[in-house]
Structures are given as structure tokens and as C-alpha cells.
Amino acid sequence: MAEKPGSQEAHLSSSDVSAGQLVQDWSVKEERRARRKIDTSVLPLLFLGLLVFQLDRMNLASALTGGFATDIQVTQDTINLGNQLMFLGIVILEIPFNMLLQKLGPRKWMSAQVFAFGLIATLQVFIRDRRGFLASRMFLGLAEAGYIPGAVYTLSTFYTRRELAKRVAILFFGMFGGNALSPILASGILKLDGERGIRGWQWLFLLEGLFTILVSITLLFLLPGSPDTPKPLLSPGLIRFSPAEQDILQKRLELEDNEKRGGAQGQPIPLKLVWKTLCHYRRWPHFVSTFAVFSTWSPLTTYTPSIIVALGFDRIAANALAAVGASVALIVVFGFAYLSDKTNRRGLSVITAHVCYLVTLIVARQVHPHVGKWSRFGLWTAVNxxxxxxxxxxxxxxxxxxxxxxxxxxxxxxxxxxxxxxLMTGTQYFRGNDVPFYSTGLRTMIIMVSIGMVFAIIQVIVYTVHNRRVAEGKHTSSDGEEPMIYTI
Known part of the structure; x- marks a missing residue:
């Protein structure tokens, strides 16, 4: 008989099973201790990798306030095109690189990927013209492809369903935190303008790129791979998992879901499965909704510091003030993640977040022309x-x-x-003929968020109807498996 979750008593044998099912043979205290080790090793390291990706990808926004576009003689249209090429590079290699992650494992693949990205980011100091800028953005995108799905998937091999949303939110703090940290760092680094004959934007690319390379070395020495390979690649690691803890991390996932095995590698992904996943039409509203709403973040990350300069602040103050909205976003992200985990109503949490964003955009566009400098800053901060x-x-x-x-x-x-x-589409929302406050761009963002919210609602309806049909015995799986019951 399995122990109750709160039991702190002696273990059953790990080989004890009932009717072919795994039996929980560890205490809550032991499970918490094992999970705490993931929280203090895997999660912060993946967070750090995403943080430096975002720093190197989005420091362009601060470089623009430091005269980057003028120095290399490019227009806003070229800046938008460069960002589109970067995002295109990510899309091209996203699935192939994710398949390579499965083959090589996160310890090797992610460390090498962060190193390549950092090297390319550092070499941006040599950009002199339009061609160099466009090439560098394209290669940055190619180097970044696969990191986010790889990191999220790696987390899913360590955490249970009820634990995952908050950890994914923390992981994305790396992205959103990088967006907040980048202008703060830039406000200091840009003061080096002219030192040793190097422009401020070159110092920005150089220092943040070298920091990324340092992070890649850290991953090589400290990042665990998965519950079945918890030892880092080049060292025993600072945080070590005992065989018993490794066993707990693997088996607790199998208890939750027999299909969810504790490993991030050694599972080849055949093209047949890729095609089957692509054709799973019941998940398509997820992707349409994500495309529509996330497109609106792209112009904000590129032009928020420039917009604040246009409000009448100098470039150093503008970069510091741009960090305010991005910092508050961290609290908002975690708040919705907490709501999602607390209620287990994932769709409702997503739609509620969409509604809050949509209302903020509408208010910002309507009020913006009629208020002063600081009120406008407050509106842009709320939008971010x-x-x-x-x-x-x-x-x-x-x-x-x-x-x-x-x-x-x-x-x-x-x-x-x-x-x-x-993001690639959203690079064109803020155009040069719409400066400085992008009224037309804001209208486009309102439309896209509305579309995304509608598709999130459609997704809830699709899952609800399917689950009801399964409950009524009206739906059977074509491949002989038990019909899927979707989380709504």
C-alpha cells in the first residue's frame, strides 16, 4: 500500500508495484528537498541563458539612442528589416534545433548555442554598414533558434504539471528581465562613448557579448541535463543529486503521467511524429493566438527608449525609465502564472491577461494626445x-x-x-511616418490583441466540446489510445 503524501516514515521498496503501477515510496520532505535542488540549479541556469539572449538581442534598442543608426547610415526601415531577418532565422531552425537537443541533450547543446550567440553578439562591434547589420541580425537569429523550446522542454522533464507554470514564468523572467535590465545597463555603458576611440554602442555590444560567452562556460560546468543525467558535462556540479533523489525525480513524473519519462535525450523524434504533431488541429488556435498577441511586443522592445527620448528626456534617463515598465511586467507575469496554477484554469488566465492588455492599449491610444510628458510616460509604462x-x-x-x-x-x-x-510581423507596426507616438501602430496592436483573445476563447471552446464528447462516449481515438482529456 502506498504511503500518504504527508508521511515521513520509512520507505517501501522502490520495486513495489500494484497492478503494474508505480508506487510512491518517498516522503513529501524528501521530494521537496529534491525539487529544491532543481529550483537552485536547473531553473536559474536556464533563466540566465535566456537573460543573456535577451540582452544581446534587444540591446539594439539602446544602441539606437546612442547614435548606432546614424553611424552605420541606416534608416528605421532597415532596422525593422534587420529584426525581421533575426526572427526569420529563429523560425527556420526552431524545429531542427529542437530535434538536435533531443539527440545531444541540453548540457552540450545549450552551452554550445549560448557560446555561438555570444560570439556573434560580440562581433557586432565591427558593423560598419547596412549589409553588416543585416547579416549580424540574421546570424543572431540562427544561433538563438531552439533555445526557448529546449529550455521549456527541459523544465518539463523535471517538474510535474502543477509545478510547471510558475517555473516557466520564472524562466521567462529571463526574457522579460533582460528587457528590463538592458536599458539600465545601457544607461551606464553608453557613458563610455569615446573611451579608447570606441563608440558607446560598440561598448554595449562588446561587454554584453563577452558576458554571454562567460555564461556559456558556466553552463558547461554547472547545468544538469535531466533526471536521468543530472551531472553537468564538465564537473560534478555545485548542487549534486543523490541516487535516491534522482530516483524520486524520475518516478514522480511517471506516477503523474505514464507517458512522461524523466529524460531530455535519448528519445529520437521521427518525422512521422513531427508531421502528426503539426496536423493536430485542435491545438492550432493556440498558435494563432500567440502569433497575434505576441506580435505587439516586438515594436515595444525596439522603440520604447526612443519614444521616451521623444517625450523630452535625455538618452541616459530614457534608457533608465524604459526599464520601469519591463520591471513591472515581471510582477504581472508571475501574478498570472500564480493565478493559473492556483485555479488550474489555464485558458481563463490567458484570456484575463489578454483583456488587461487590451484595455491598457485602448486607454493609452485615447488618452495619449491629451496629457503631458509624465502622464505619457505612465501610459507607455502601463502598456509595457x-x-x-x-x-x-x-x-x-x-x-x-x-x-x-x-x-x-x-x-x-x-x-x-x-x-x-x-515578433517578425510586429517589427513593421511602428513606422517612420508614424513617429513619435505611433498612433497608427497602437491601433494595429489593439486589433491584433483582439484577434488573439478571440482565438484563445475558441481554444477553450474546442477543448470543452472535445472533453464533453469523450465523457459522453462519442469520441474514440483513431490510433487505439485512450482519448485525450484536455486541460482547460
């Missing part, structure tokens, strides 16, 4: 604060509705591709 609150929750919602871990991996990649395609 709610721009991504739905994002980690939506990712978790997609994951929870995948059965096979390999299917989960491909679905995450598809979700990220949808988001990146959105």
Missing part, C-alpha cells in the same frame, strides 16, 4: 507592463495538453515559432 502577462501561462497550457514527451517538444517549438513569427 501588461504586454507579456499571458505568455508563460499560454506556454504551460500548450504543454499540459500534450501526451507524448516528444510531441510536447515539437509542440513547444511550434508555439515558439508562432511567437517569433508574430
Amino acid at each position: 507592463s501588461f504586454a507579456v502577462g499571458y505568455h508563460p501561462v499560454h506556454n504551460s497550457w500548450v504543454q499540459l495538453n500534450c501526451r507524448d514527451p516528444r510531441e510536447r517538444s515539437i509542440s513547444i517549438a511550434m508555439w515558439v515559432m508562432s511567437a517569433i513569427l508574430g
Whole structure:
């Protein structure tokens, strides 16, 4: 007989089973201790990797306030095109790189990927013209492809369903935290302008790129791979998992879901499964919704510091003030993630976050022309604060509705591709003829968020109707498996 969850008593043998099922033979205290080790090793390291990706990808926004576009003689249209090429590079290699992650494992693949990205980011100091800028953005995108779905999938091999949403939110703090930290760092680094004959934007690319390379070395020495390979690649690691803890981490996932095995590698993904996942039409509203709403974040990350300069602040103050909205966004993201985990109503949490963002955009566009400098800053801060609150929750919602871990991996990649395609489209929302406050761009953002919210509602309806049909015995699986019951 299995122990009750709160028991702190002696173990049953790990080989004890009942009717072919695994038996929980560890205490809650032991499970918490093992999980705490994940929280203090795997999670912060993946967070750090995403943080430096975002720093290197989005420091362009601060470089623009430091005269970057003028120095290399490019227009706003070229800046938008460069960002589109970067996002295109991510989309092209997202699924192939995610399949490579499965083959090589996160310890090797992610460390090498962060190193390549850091090297390319550092070499941006040599950009002199339009061609160099466009090439560098394209290669940055190619180097980044696969990191987010790889990191999210790796977390899913360590955490249970009820634990995952908050951890994914923390992971995405790396992205959103990088967006908050980048202008703060830039406000200091840009003061080096002219030192040793180097422009401020060159110092920005150089220092943040070298920091990324340092992080890649850290991953090599400290990042665990998965519950079945918890030892880092080049060292025993600072935080070590005992055989008993490793066993707990693996078996607790199997207790929750027999299809969810504790490993992030050694599971080849055949093209047949990739095609099956692509054709799973019941998840398509997820991807349309993500594409539409996330597209609105792209112009904010590129032009918020420039917009604040246009309000009448100098470039140093503007970069510091741009961090306010991005910092508040961290609180908003975690708040919706907490709501999602607390209620287990994933769709409702996503839609609620959409509504908050939509209302903020509408108010900002209507009020903006009629208020003063600081009120306008407050409006842009509010828009940045709610721009991504739905994002980690939506990712978790997609994951929870995948059965096979390999299917989960491909679905995450598809979700990220949808988001990146959105970002690529969104680079054109803020145009040079709409400066300085982008009234037309804000209208486009309102339309896209509305579309995304509608498709999130459609997704809830699709899952609800399917679950009802299964409950009534009207739906059977064509491949002989038990019909899927979706998390709503």
C-alpha cells in the first residue's frame, strides 16, 4: 500500500508495484528537498541563458539612442528589416534545433548555442554598414533558434504539471528581465562613448557579448541535463543529486503521467511524429493566438527608449525609465502564472491577461494626445507592463495538453515559432511616418490583441466540446489510445 503524501516514515521498496503501477515510496520532505535542488540549479541556469539572449538581442534598442543608426547610415526601415531577418532565422531552425537537443541533450547543446550567440553578439562591434547589420541580425537569429523550446522542454522533464507554470514564468523572467535590465545597463555603458576611440554602442555590444560567452562556460560546468543525467558535462556540479533523489525525480513524473519519462535525450523524434504533431488541429488556435498577441511586443522592445527620448528626456534617463515598465511586467507575469496554477484554469488566465492588455492599449491610444510628458510616460509604462502577462501561462497550457514527451517538444517549438513569427510581423507596426507616438501602430496592436483573445476563447471552446464528447462516449481515438482529456 502506498504511503500518504504527508508521511515521513520509512520507505517501501522502490520495486513495489500494484497492478503494474508505480508506487510512491518517498516522503513529501524528501521530494521537496529534491525539487529544491532543481529550483537552485536547473531553473536559474536556464533563466540566465535566456537573460543573456535577451540582452544581446534587444540591446539594439539602446544602441539606437546612442547614435548606432546614424553611424552605420541606416534608416528605421532597415532596422525593422534587420529584426525581421533575426526572427526569420529563429523560425527556420526552431524545429531542427529542437530535434538536435533531443539527440545531444541540453548540457552540450545549450552551452554550445549560448557560446555561438555570444560570439556573434560580440562581433557586432565591427558593423560598419547596412549589409553588416543585416547579416549580424540574421546570424543572431540562427544561433538563438531552439533555445526557448529546449529550455521549456527541459523544465518539463523535471517538474510535474502543477509545478510547471510558475517555473516557466520564472524562466521567462529571463526574457522579460533582460528587457528590463538592458536599458539600465545601457544607461551606464553608453557613458563610455569615446573611451579608447570606441563608440558607446560598440561598448554595449562588446561587454554584453563577452558576458554571454562567460555564461556559456558556466553552463558547461554547472547545468544538469535531466533526471536521468543530472551531472553537468564538465564537473560534478555545485548542487549534486543523490541516487535516491534522482530516483524520486524520475518516478514522480511517471506516477503523474505514464507517458512522461524523466529524460531530455535519448528519445529520437521521427518525422512521422513531427508531421502528426503539426496536423493536430485542435491545438492550432493556440498558435494563432500567440502569433497575434505576441506580435505587439516586438515594436515595444525596439522603440520604447526612443519614444521616451521623444517625450523630452535625455538618452541616459530614457534608457533608465524604459526599464520601469519591463520591471513591472515581471510582477504581472508571475501574478498570472500564480493565478493559473492556483485555479488550474489555464485558458481563463490567458484570456484575463489578454483583456488587461487590451484595455491598457485602448486607454493609452485615447488618452495619449491629451496629457503631458509624465502622464505619457505612465501610459507607455502601463502598456509595457501588461504586454507579456499571458505568455508563460499560454506556454504551460500548450504543454499540459500534450501526451507524448516528444510531441510536447515539437509542440513547444511550434508555439515558439508562432511567437517569433508574430515578433517578425510586429517589427513593421511602428513606422517612420508614424513617429513619435505611433498612433497608427497602437491601433494595429489593439486589433491584433483582439484577434488573439478571440482565438484563445475558441481554444477553450474546442477543448470543452472535445472533453464533453469523450465523457459522453462519442469520441474514440483513431490510433487505439485512450482519448485525450484536455486541460482547460
